Amino acid sequence: MNLKDKTALVTGASSGIGKSFAYLLASKGAHLVLVARTQAKLEEIANDIQNTKQVSVHVYQKDLSQLNAASELYEQLQKDQIDIDLLVNNAGYGKWGKFEDFSLEEYVKMIQLNVTSLMELCHLYVEDFREKPAAGIINVGSTASFIPVPYSSVYAATKSFVLNFTEGLVGELSETNIKVFCLCPGGTASNFATVANESGVDNSQAKLMSSDEVAQLGLDAFLAGKHYIVTGRRFQLILFKFLSRKRVLSMIADYWRKRLGV
Numbered sequence: 572m573n574l575k576d577k578t579a580l581v582t583g584a585s586s587g588i589g590k591s592f593a594y595l596l597a598s599k600g601a602h603l604v605l606v607a608r609t610q611a612k613l614e615e616i617a618n619d620i621q622n623t624k625q626v627s628v629h630v631y632q633k634d635l636s637q638l639n640a641a642s643e644l645y646e647q648l649q650k651d652q653i654d655i656d657l658l659v660n661n662a663g664y665g666k667w668g669k670f671e672d673f674s675l676e677e678y679v680k681m682i683q684l685n686v687t688s689l690m691e692l693c694h695l696y697v698e699d700f701r702e703k704p705a706a707g708i709i710n711v712g713s714t715a716s717f718i719p720v721p722y723s724s725v726y727a728a729t730k731s732f733v734l735n736f737t738e739g740l741v742g743e744l745s746e747t748n749i750k751v752f753c754l755c756p757g758g759t760a761s762n763f764a765t766v767a768n769e770s771g772v773d774n775s776q777a778k779l780m781s782s783d784e785v786a787q788l789g790l791d792a793f794l795a796g797k798h799y800i801v802t803g804r805r806f807q808l809i810l811f812k813f814l815s816r817k818r819v820l821s822m823i824a825d826y827w828r829k830r831l832g833v
């Protein structure tokens with residue numbers, strides 16, 4: 572897919588991997604629609620990109636953890652006559668801690684953002700994309716897409732949905748002009764840990780890739796026609812394939828118990 576003069580919608584573009592995607596896509600000549608809750612950050616990024624690249628950037632403030640937010644965003648973009656060619660469903664967050672330490676409302680919001688809004692935007696855009704000569708969807712999963720994660724169980728389950736759902740679409744749309752891809756990052760330097768880590772676990776020793784590296788690897792793999800990529804510490808996932816599910820669970824649970832001090 573040649574991105575020059577295509578338009579990419581990036582959710583969660585105000586920081587981390589989404590922000591890196593915004594700069595990277597602009598450097599390939601794509602116009603941008605940037606979405607997140609923090610308008611000021613989006614505008615700062617939009618101004619910076621428009622000052623340095625020959626692309627247009629539109630900013631939409633939206634809380635995608637709210638019911639119907641995805642369809643409201645889609646309708647607004649239709650009204651504003653902004654046509655999308657590439658959907659980057661990146662916005663998402665997790666929480667680290669005991670399951671019952673977070674409210675049900677928190678989990679419902681997380682599922683709405685990480686799962687429902689992501690799926691809804693795909694549903695809304697797939698129909699439009701079928702009419703185009705080339706279009707794409709990049710959904711951001713996680714290494715947690717592959718494994719259950721005690722002490723982050725709802726988050727890991729949402730990311731498991733993202734990978735399974737995305738791969739389902741890959742199979743379904745393989746003979747169309749729509750390229751579908753799942754980026755599964757391992758630990759990445761961003762605001763993610765600050766949002767997830769209310770108990771303030773020291774994350775300074777964690778080996779993290781930069782969000783720029785992750786977005787670059789993701790976009791390269793997408794453009795190369797792969798249907799998913801894992802970035803970061805892949806050896807653990809490979810190791811887990813040789814162990815029983817029970818053993819993997821107890822290893823991850825022990826790791827998080829120590830890390831969270833619970």
Ligand SMILES: NC(=O)c1ccc[n+]([C@@H]2O[C@H](COP(=O)([O-])OP(=O)(O)OC[C@H]3O[C@@H](n4cnc5c(N)ncnc54)[C@H](OP(=O)(O)O)[C@@H]3O)[C@@H](O)[C@H]2O)c1
Pocket residue numbers: 582583584585586587588589606607608609610612633634635636637661662663664665684711712713714755756757758759760761762763764766782
């Ligand atoms: N960092 C990691 O280690 C890691 C690992 C695996 C997967 N991931 C995944 O990578 C994706 C990007 O995360 P990141 O690491 O870049 O974290 P980040 O720096 O915290 O970025 C998250 C982005 O999502 C936006 N966002 C959060 N809640 C939102 C909401 N309710 N509505 C709309 N936008 C919302 C945030 O902007 P506002 O706060 O302005 O809304 C921000 O732009 C997520 O899906 C995450 O699960 C991250």
